[in-house]
Amino acid sequence: MKLLKQKVINEGIVLAKGVLKVDSFLNHQMDPFLMREIGREFKALFAEEKITKVLTIESSGIAPGIMTALELEVPLIFARKQKSLTLTEDIYVEKVYSFTKRETNEITVSKKFIAPGERVLIVDDFLANGEAAFGLARIVEQAGAAVAGIGIVIEKSFQPGRDLLLKAGYRVESLVRIASLEDERVVFVGEV
Numbered sequence: 001m002k003l004l005k006q007k008v009i010n011e012g013i014v015l016a017k018g019v020l021k022v023d024s025f026l027n028h029q030m031d032p033f034l035m036r037e038i039g040r041e042f043k044a045l046f047a048e049e050k051i052t053k054v055l056t057i058e059s060s061g062i063a064p065g066i067m068t069a070l071e072l073e074v075p076l077i078f079a080r081k082q083k084s085l086t087l088t089e090d091i092y093v094e095k096v097y098s099f100t101k102r103e104t105n106e107i108t109v110s111k112k113f114i115a116p117g118e119r120v121l122i123v124d125d126f127l128a129n130g131e132a133a134f135g136l137a138r139i140v141e142q143a144g145a146a147v148a149g150i151g152i153v154i155e156k157s158f159q160p161g162r163d164l165l166l167k168a169g170y171r172v173e174s175l176v177r178i179a180s181l182e183d184e185r186v187v188f189v190g191e192v
C-alpha cells in the first residue's frame, strides 16, 4: 500500500531490537485519512470472505479495525488487555505475550459478542511473532466461530509470525511488509 509505505519511510523511527515507532500516524497520533484507506484496502482484500465481525486488540488495533468494520458494514470488537481477572464466567480469556512490553497479558472478549458460525476478520497494527494474532484466533475458535482472515497493517517479515500463522492455515494479508530494520534503516520486502 503506497500511502502507508510512504508514511513509514517519512515518519517511522527505528528503535533498538527490531521495533518500529510509528506514533505520529498509528500508535499515538492517528491519521484518519490513512485509516480510511487502510479500511478500504482490507475491504477489497477480504470482500469475498463473508465477514460477520472484525476483531482486534486494544488500543492501536482499534483505528484500523473500526475503519475496516465500517467498510465491511459489520461490528468491530476489541479484545481488552488486563493483567489479572476476577470474573471469568462470561468472557473468553487467552494469554498473550507482548513483544514490545515484554510482559504477558490476559486478553478478554465478552462471550455475547461472538456467536458460533460467525466469520471473523482479525485486524492488528503490527505482526511480529504472531502472539497477538494467535491469541485472538484462539478466542474466535473458543467461540465456535471461524477465522476468515488476518489483516495486518505493518508486518515485520523478519520475525516468525507470518510463517507460523500460514502454517496454522490462516490467510494473512499485510499492507506493508518489512524485511529488515537493521542499521536503523527500513527495508521493505521485495527491495534489496
Ligand code: 5GP
Pocket: 018, 019, 020, 021, 022, 027, 060, 097, 098, 099, 100, 124, 125, 126, 127, 128, 129, 130, 131, 132, 133, 156, 161
Ligand atoms: P506479536 O504479537 O505479533 O509478537 O506482536 C504484535 C503486537 O506487538 C502488536 O499488537 C503491536 O502492538 C506490538 N508490536 C510488535 N512489534 C512492534 C513494532 O515494531 N512497533 C510497534 N509500534 N508495535 C509493535
